[in-house]
Amino acid sequence: xxxxxxxxxxxxxxxxxxxxxxxxxxxxxxxxxxxxxxxxxxxxxxxxxxxxxxxxxxxxxxxxxxxxxxxxxxxxxxxxxxxxxxxxxxxxxxxxxxxxxxxxxxxxxxxxxxxxxxxxxxxxxxxxxxxxxxxxxxxxxxxxxxxxxxxxxxxxxxxxxxxxxxxxxxxxxxxxxxxxxxxxxxxxxxxxxxxxxxxxxxxxxxxxxxxxxxxxxxxxxxxxxxxxxxxxxxxxxxxxxxxxxxxxxxxxxxxxxxxxxxxxxxxxxxxxxxxxxxxxxxxxxxxxxxxxxxxxxxxxxxxxxxxxxxxxxxxxxxxxxxxxxxxxxxxxxxxxxxxxxxxxxxxxxxxxxxxxxxxxxxxxxxxxxxxxxxxxxxxxxxxxxxxxxxxxxxxxxxxxxxxxxxxxxxxxxxxxxxxxxxxxxxxxxxxxxxxxxxxxxxxxxxxxxxxxxxxxxxxxxxxxxxxxxxxxxxxxxxxxxxxxx
Amino acid sequence: xxxxxxxxxxxxxxxxxxxxxxxxxxxxxxxxxxxxxxxxxxxxxxxxxxxxxxxxxxxxxxxxxxxxxxxxxxxxxxxxxxxxxxxxxxxxxxxxxxxxxxxxxxxxxxxxxxxxxxxxxxxxxxxxxxxxxxxxxxxxxxxxxxxxxxxxxxxxxxxxxxxxxxxxxxxxxxxxxxxxxxxxxxxxxxxxxxxxxxxxxxxxxxxxxxxxxxxxxxxxxxxxxxxxxxxxxxxxxxxxxxxxxxxxxxxxxxxxxxxxxxxxxxxxxxxxxxxxxxxxxxxxxxxxxxxxxxxxxxxxxxxxxxxxxxxxxxxxxxxxxxxxxxxxxxxxxxxxxxxxxxxxxxxxxxxxxxxxxxxxxxxxxxxxxxxxxxxxxxxxxxxxxxxxxxxxxxxxxxxxxxxxxxxxxxxxxxxxxxxxxxxxxxxxxxxxxxxxxxxxxxx
Numbered sequence: 039x040x041x042x043x044x045x046x047x048x049x050x051x052x053x054x055x056x057x058x059x060x061x062x063x064x065x066x067x068x069x070x071x072x073x074x075x076x077x078x079x080x081x082x083x084x085x086x087x088x089x090x091x092x093x094x095x096x097x098x099x100x101x102x103x104x105x106x107x108x109x110x111x112x113x114x115x116x117x118x119x120x121x122x123x124x125x126x127x128x129x130x131x132x133x134x135x136x137x138x139x140x141x142x143x144x145x146x147x148x149x150x151x152x153x154x155x156x157x158x159x160x161x162x163x164x165x166x167x168x169x170x171x172x173x174x175x176x177x178x179x180x181x182x183x184x185x186x187x188x189x190x191x192x193x194x195x196x197x198x199x200x201x202x203x204x205x206x207x208x209x210x211x212x213x214x215x216x217x218x219x220x221x222x223x224x225x226x227x228x229x230x231x232x233x234x235x236x237x238x239x240x241x242x243x244x245x246x247x248x249x250x251x252x253x254x255x256x257x258x259x260x261x262x263x264x265x266x267x268x269x270x271x272x273x274x275x276x277x278x279x280x281x282x283x284x285x286x287x288x289x290x291x292x293x294x295x296x297x298x299x300x301x302x303x304x305x306x307x308x309x310x311x312x313x314x315x316x317x318x319x320x321x322x323x324x325x326x327x328x329x330x331x332x333x334x335x336x337x338x339x340x341x342x343x344x345x346x347x348x349x350x351x352x353x354x355x356x357x358x359x360x361x362x363x364x365x366x367x368x369x370x371x372x373x374x375x376x377x378x379x380x381x382x383x384x385x386x387x388x389x390x391x392x393x394x395x396x397x398x399x400x401x402x403x404x405x406x407x408x409x410x411x412x413x414x415x416x417x418x419x420x421x422x423x424x425x426x427x428x429x430x431x432x433x434x435x436x437x438x439x440x441x442x443x444x445x446x447x448x449x450x451x452x453x454x455x456x457x458x459x460x461x462x463x464x465x466x467x468x469x470x471x472x473x474x475x476x477x478x479x480x481x482x483x484x485x486x487x488x489x490x491x492x493x494x495x496x497x498x499x500x501x502x503x504x505x506x507x508x509x510x511x512x513x514x515x516x517x518x519x520x521x522x523x
Numbered sequence: 524x525x526x527x528x529x530x531x532x533x534x535x536x537x538x539x540x541x542x543x544x545x546x547x548x549x550x551x552x553x554x555x556x557x558x559x560x561x562x563x564x565x566x567x568x569x570x571x572x573x574x575x576x577x578x579x580x581x582x583x584x585x586x587x588x589x590x591x592x593x594x595x596x597x598x599x600x601x602x603x604x605x606x607x608x609x610x611x612x613x614x615x616x617x618x619x620x621x622x623x624x625x626x627x628x629x630x631x632x633x634x635x636x637x638x639x640x641x642x643x644x645x646x647x648x649x650x651x652x653x654x655x656x657x658x659x660x661x662x663x664x665x666x667x668x669x670x671x672x673x674x675x676x677x678x679x680x681x682x683x684x685x686x687x688x689x690x691x692x693x694x695x696x697x698x699x700x701x702x703x704x705x706x707x708x709x710x711x712x713x714x715x716x717x718x719x720x721x722x723x724x725x726x727x728x729x730x731x732x733x734x735x736x737x738x739x740x741x742x743x744x745x746x747x748x749x750x751x752x753x754x755x756x757x758x759x760x761x762x763x764x765x766x767x768x769x770x771x772x773x774x775x776x777x778x779x780x781x782x783x784x785x786x787x788x789x790x791x792x793x794x795x796x797x798x799x800x801x802x803x804x805x806x807x808x809x810x811x812x813x814x815x816x817x818x819x820x821x822x823x824x825x826x827x828x829x830x831x832x833x834x835x836x837x838x839x840x841x842x843x844x845x846x847x848x849x850x851x852x853x854x855x856x857x858x859x860x861x862x863x864x865x866x867x868x869x870x871x872x873x874x875x876x877x878x879x880x881x882x883x884x885x886x887x888x889x890x891x892x893x894x895x896x897x898x899x900x901x902x903x904x905x906x907x908x909x910x911x912x913x914x915x916x917x918x919x920x921x922x923x924x925x926x927x928x929x930x931x932x933x934x935x936x937x938x939x940x941x942x943x944x945x946x947x948x949x950x951x952x953x954x955x956x957x958x959x960x961x962x963x964x965x966x
Contacts, residue, residue, distance in 0.1 A: 042908050105810045231858040235772065241764035242773075245785045245832070248825050252796060255803035311558045318555025327559075334563045340952065342886025344919040345573065345941050351926055352934060353572040384565045391562070415544055417551035438791065445793025447889035448919075452926060472795050472889070479802060479893050497799040501792065508791045 044097065044202055048209050052090035055213050059085030062220040076227035081220050084230045088216035091237070093209035097201065104197045108190060115186045130183060137179065137187035138194070140168040155188075256501055259494035267488040272495060278458035278469075280478070280489045288492045290499065292458035296468035300379045300454055301443035303464065307383025309436055312390025319391070320398045321420055339388035343448040350381040350453030363465035371455065376464040378453035382446055386439045393438065397431030398424060430518035437511035441504040447472040471496050573941050579685045580939025583721035583736065584676040586647065586710070590623040592659060594667045603663035616659075617644065617652040620674065631713045636706045645703055646710075648675040650730065650737040675723070676716060678735040678932040680707045684718060687931060698733075724939060728901050729916065729924075735932035738925070740940055742900050746816050746915030747885060747947075749907060753820025754827055754884050759877050761824075762831030763866075769832070770839045771861050790829035797826050798890030806894060813895035816904065817911040822894065823884040830883060834876020838869040871962035878955040882948050888919035896920045918944045 060082030067073040074081070109131065116130055141154055144167060157164045161179040220226075264272070267288060275289025315335065319328050355372035358380070363369045401424050409419040425432075455467025456477065478493040532538055537545065594601060596615060598608050621644050628635050635643065651674040658672075659665050675681075679699035682688035690701045710716045727739025765782075773779040801822035805811045811818050842865050850860035896917055904913035916924075918940060925937040 102809060106808075109810075227856065231856060234858060235768075238764045238768035238772065241761045242768045242782050244761055244765065244825075244828065245789055246782055248789060248800075248828075249785050251804055252792065252800045255800050256796075259803055311561050314555045314558035315562050318552070318559050322552060322555055323559070331559050331563060334566055338562065338566050338569075340882070340948065341569070342883075342888070342919060342944070342948070344886065344888045344922050345569070345945070348922060348926060348937060348941055349569050349572055352576055352938070353568075384569070387562050387565065415548045417548045418544070420551070441791060442793075445795065447793070447795045447892075448923070451889075452923070472793070475795055475799070476889070476892050479799075480895070480897055494799060494803070497796055501796050504791060504793055505788060508788060512787075 041097070041101070041201075044205055045094075047206065048090050048093050048097075051206075051209050051213060052086040055085035055089040055216065056082035058213075058217055059083075059220055062217060063222075063226070066220065067222050074222050075225050076230075080226040080230050081224070084226050084233070085213060085216040085220070087230065087233050088212040089209050090212075091233075092212055093205045096208055097205045100197075100201050100204070104194075104201070108193045108197065111193065112186050112190045115182075115189060117182065133179075133183055134187045134190050137164070137168065137184065138191040141187070141191055144168075159184075252501065256494055256498040259491055260498045263488055263491035263495045266491065272492070276460060278474070280492070286489055288488065290471075290496065292460050293469060293471045293474050293496065294499075295460050296375065296450075296454065296458070297444055297470040297472070299375050299464070299468065300382065300450060300470055301440055303375060303379025304382035304386055304443045305436065305440060307380055308386035308390050308439060311383075312387045312439075313394055313432065315387065316391040316394035316398060317420055317424075320395050321416065321424070335388040335391055338384070339392065341385075343385065343446060344452075346381050346385050347448040347452035350377050350449055354381050355453060358465070366465075368463055368465040369467075371465070371467045373453055373455040373467045374465045375454060375468050378450045378470075379464070381453055382443055382449050385446070385449065386443060389442065390435055390439050393435035394428070394432050397428045397435065400431070401427045430514055434511040434515040437507050437514070441507035441511070444507070445472065445500060445504050447476060451476055471500050475500070573938055573945070576935060577938025577940075577942045579687075580724055580935050580942075581721050582685070582718050583723065584681045584684050584716055584718045585673050586624070586676055586716050587671060587673045588620065588623045588627060589669060590619055590655070590672050591669045592666050593619070597659060598663070598666050603666065605660050605663055608660060608663060608666075611656070613652040613656050616656045620644070620647065620651055620655060620672075623672075627715065628710070631710075631715055633706075633709050633713050633715065636702050636709075638702060638706060642700065642703055643706075645699065646677055646680050646707055648677055648736045649734050651675060654737075675736045676707070678930065680704070680716075681736050682932055682935075683707060684711065684716070685935075687935065724936070725943070728903060729899060729921065730901075731899075732928055732930065735928075735930050735936060738933070738936055740918065740921060740943060742903055743916040743918045743921035743940070744943070745904060745910075746819070746896070746900075747918045749816035749904065749911055749915065750820040750823055750917060751881055751885060752907070753817065753911065754823045754881060755877070757820070757824040758827045758831055758880065762828050762877070762880075763835055763873060765828070766832050766835035766839060767861060767866070770836045771865070772857070786829050786832055789825075790833065793889075794826060794887055795889040795893070797822050798893030800825070801890060802893050812912055812914070814898045814900065814914040814916075815912050816915050816917075818894045819891050819896060819917060820911070822890050823887060826887065826890070827880040827884045830880035831873075831877055834879070835869070835873045838872025838876065839865060841872065842868045868964070871958055871964075875955045875959045878951050878958070882951040882955075885947060885951070886919055886944065888917070888923055891917050891920045892923065897924050899924075918947070 060078050063074055063078050063081035064071060071078055112134060113131060116134075141157070145151070145154060157167060159181075161181050161184050164184060165179055272288055272290055274291075275287055276291050277287045277289050278292045280286040280288060315331075319331060323331065351373070355374070355377040358374065358377055359370060359372040362376075363371070363374065405423050405427060406419055409423045410416075414422070450470045450473050454470055454473060456469050456473060457467050458469050458474070459466065461468065475493045475496050478490055478496075596619065597611055598604075600607055621640055624643055624647070625635070625640070654674070655670075655672055658670075676684075677699070679688050679693070679696065680703070683693075683704050684707075688696075688699065688704070690704055693699045693701045693704050707716060723737065724739045725744070726741045727737055728742045730736075730738040769779065769782065773782075801818055805818045805821060806813055846864050846868065847860050850864045851857070855863065896915070897920055898914060898916075900914045900916050902913075904910035904915045922937045922940045922944070925933040925940065
């Protein structure tokens with residue numbers, strides 16, 4: 039029974055539960071709803087909730103746990119001699135899965151189960167039939183692996199069957215139990231509300247679970263990486279030269295240098311422009327100009343980063359190469375630190391300006407009036423009164439912009455290049471942490487080599503960096519903020 | 524500031540110091556104005572660069588051919604059995620097209636410039652024969668009739684009419700010769716090559732490196748739509764539930780603080796880290812398929828949740844306390860007050876926030892790269908729910924994979940895809956603004 043069908047059945051049961059619960063409640067007081075503790079609908083909702091929610095939770099947990107259990111069971115069946123030279127247990131397991139999937143396709147095409155059982159013994163026939171079904175296997179099938187595949191397939195089928203039985207049984211049990219409880223004195227509203235409250239708490243902890251998931255997956259895979267590759271080399275080596283096939287040096291410094299260089303240029307573009315734009319818009323601009331310029335900057339903020347990436351690749355890169363890099367003799371690559379930095383700076387302008395705008399507006403008017411009263415001009419007021427008062431907030435905004443610059447991916451993937459270098463020339467192609475995460479994890483990935491796993495260590499570094507910057511930003515804002523009342 | 528030394532000051536004539544201060548004031552003003560101007564200029568340049576590069580992707584040159592579908596060549600048995608007819612490969616159909624092309628040139632009196640048949644076929648997309656074959660196999664009764672067939676021109680020929688390919692560049696190009704382009708020019712003069720709106724760009728699946736002309740966004744749009752559906756269905760209820768708890772019910776304690784800090788931090792986590800999470804958790808640990816919309820939808824949901832929660836909480840906060848008090852005063856429970864009164868009043872704000880969150884999710888590409896959505900997908904995903912598990916692409920990722928290909932025709936397609944993406948975003952933002960204008964209440 040498919041998951042979709044089970045879900046549908048559960049929903050039907052829940053709807054039935056609502057009707058039955060409501061009717062039982064109304065019937066128990068002979069139609070005089072005033073004698074019920076709660077409104078009739080609450081009795082119905084209660085039965086529906088107790089029918090559907092536990093069953094759905096069981097289904098989700100089951101679907102998460104079943105693959106893990108079956109994998110371990112089947113992996114144990116594979117003997118060390120089944121693993122051919124140059125292969126690994128993971129590769130054999132993926133063969134097992136593919137054979138099982140292929141046999142499923144055959145079964146879906148109407149092959150009898152008896153014939154499938156015969157195929158599991160006759161491996162040559164199995165291979166040709168699988169090729170017909172669109173599953174091509176590189177080598178001949180080891181009989182042991184074929185057997186494992188048969189067990190795998192049987193386990194999946196049994197698991198599915200038990201899943202249906204267990205969830206539907208739980209749903210029916212919940213239904214009956216809740217329906218029996220319906221009496222005029224039953225405090226249905228309180229029970230339903232407590233139930234909903236628990237659901238709300240569950241929803242709000244999704245955020246915490248996500249964070250835990252991120253940290254666990256990063257730390258766990260990075261730990262794998264550091265078992266294969268010494269942490270000392272990763273953090274201290276100055277060369278980045280991954281070689282698929284072993285003997286690579288995976289030092290993070292060239293990548294960090296590229297990241298920081300690009301981010302620094304981006305901030306050099308974004309901070310002066312964004313800050314001045316914010317000051318002008320909040321202190322000087324007429325209402326009309328503000329009404330046009332502010333939405334325009336907000337549009338800039340709403341444009342996805344892939345668009346900026348394409349802009350860097352197709353317009354800014356060639357422009358900088360033809361007008362600056364080549365005439366100045368600094369290189370002839372259109373993807374460069376400068377390209378990525380300038381475009382990223384454009385992306386960050388609205389971010390800096392909208393954050394600073396809020397902060398500048400929060401400085402009380404009385405401070406400005408006091409300054410004007412002493413004879414200061416508007417710009418003197420801004421520079422000597424408003425800006426110092428808003429400084430902690432502005433520093434926080436810049437740090438947040440920096441954290442975004444470090445974590446930005448698409449602009450640097452398309453604009454900065456792929457060569458890991460430690461160079462000072464801004465018109466040279468360099469690479470960043472995020473670019474390398476993408477390039478090590480896309481394409482055919484095998485999760486046993488340090489060349490792939492290094493991406494998780496890079497991800498962890500990136501996560502720690504951006505988190506640190508954000509926490510620092512919050513700390514500065516909280517600690518140094520002036521309180522005006 | 525009078526001077527004891529008798530230095531004259533006048534109200535009508537500013538002294539040097541005042542002049543300097545006023546000049547500084549003007550400079551500062553100018554700096555601010557130019558900063559604003561720079562920002563707006565960047566926007567204009569960005570948009571015009573995308574439009575300039577991409578608008579031509581919506582035009583496609585094609586050659587309309589009249590092809591007699593000979594029964595002897597396509598279906599010798601005469602039974603119109605698709606299984607038997609499938610034995611005729613695209614080569615067989617290519618020959619039909621080739622003859623039709625020759626006939627057409629002869630009929631219109633266009634000099635074919637002494638080109639070999641193979642070079643003649645080079646004017647057409649390599650996809651043309653396969654297209655014709657698919658059409659005939661889908662409708663076997665066409666055999667024996669004369670079909671008028673619109674064959675796409677080859678990407679280089681297409682580029683020639685859009686100015687991307689010139690006679691000069693063709694000399695160095697292995698895929699096209701200047702003679703072929705000259706013939707194309709003569710055909711266009713005779714009205715045999717036409718340029719029309721490129722519907723195939725919006726509906727076709729991706730195509731291989733050698734046939735940029737038939738590459739389209741069909742699979743990507745479908746994949747993005749599936750993911751947005753998943754994001755909407757998951758993030759709206761979870762986000763609203765979480766916000767209601769945090770804003771209305773949560774006691775002030777450590778757990779609540781922890782959740783609040785978490786949400787603030789999640790909003791600042793780089794998107795690529797979410798991609799790593801999806802790869803490690805959904806694909807490696809749970810064994811969900813790569814490049815499937817379900818995985819993309821789940822990871823985008825996690826990314827969108829903080830946005831929706833922040834918007835929803837602001838919207839709940841703006842509902843005045845009086846509404847809650849009045850409900851409680853007439854005997855409603857806390858839950859009833861929230862669900863019957865506060866939530867409906869906050870709904871426009873919540874929906875606006877959700878649409879804006881969806882718009883951000885639609886443009887997100889970095890996490891999708893890591894879950895394998897860059898893979899070349901030629902088949903449309905099935906209809907949901909099965910289709911959620913089929914491989915698909917997504918709009919921004921399709922842009923990325925087109926930028927990685929060598930043929931400049933794909934750069935044009937990438938910019939065209941950006942225009943489509945931006946149109947979707949513009950629509951979503953417009954809907955959000957209208958919702959806000961129409962339903963927002965000021966208390």
